[in-house]
Amino acid sequence: MRTVDESSPYLRAQANLSELKLDEMAAAMPDYVRLVAGGERDFAQAVAEMTQAEVAARRERIMRQRIRSSGFPYIKTLADFDWSFQPSVPRAKLEELATLRFMDAAENVLLVGSPGVGKTHLAIALGRNACRKGIPARYFTAAGLVMRLLRAQSDNRLDRELAAI
Numbered sequence: 523m524r525t526v527d528e529s530s531p532y533l534r535a536q537a538n539l540s541e542l543k544l545d546e547m548a549a550a551m552p553d554y555v556r557l558v559a560g561g562e563r564d565f566a567q568a569v570a571e572m573t574q575a576e577v578a579a580r581r582e583r584i585m586r587q588r589i590r591s592s593g594f595p596y597i598k599t600l601a602d603f604d605w606s607f608q609p610s611v612p613r614a615k616l617e618e619l620a621t622l623r624f625m626d627a628a629e630n631v632l633l634v635g636s637p638g639v640g641k642t643h644l645a646i647a648l649g650r651n652a653c654r655k656g657i658p659a660r661y662f663t664a665a666g667l668v669m670r671l672l673r674a675q676s677d678n679r680l681d682r683e684l685a686a687i
Contacts, residue, residue: 546576588653593661
């Protein structure tokens with residue numbers, strides 16, 4: 523731990539923000555000190571804006587972590603999907619699924635089709651949407667999931683594995 527000039531409230535505040543890992547606030551502090559000193563913001567406005575930026579950055583980090591831990595083999599979105607390549611895919615239905623209302627209704631979604639029609643792309647896009655909205659998602663191939671569950675069963679930890687999934 524480094525020592526801080528205790529006579530300087532500015533340096534103490536910077537050190538405290540750094541120790542608390544409030545990096546966005548620490549980075550913005552010099553600008554807000556200037557804005558408050560110049561009368562462009564009052565103290566409460568400055569704190570509200572600084573904390574709002576910190577909250578937004580934290581949400582973004584959490585969302586990125588959810589996407590990283592999801593197991594998606596690559597990142598795809600509905601905007602990336604080539605609807606003209608696969609006109610049989612019901613676009614309106616997929617756009618409705620992208621709202622994730624099916625999750626609120628505790629409904630399942632099953633994507634069925636021949637190889638190469640975009641099922642994985644669409645599943646990843648829906649999962650990524652969930653992550654962006656704060657909902658954890660996990661990607662498994664059917665074979666990978668079966669192998670994982672068989673391993674868990676043979677290790678006598680199937681219940682724990684199912685709970686983790």
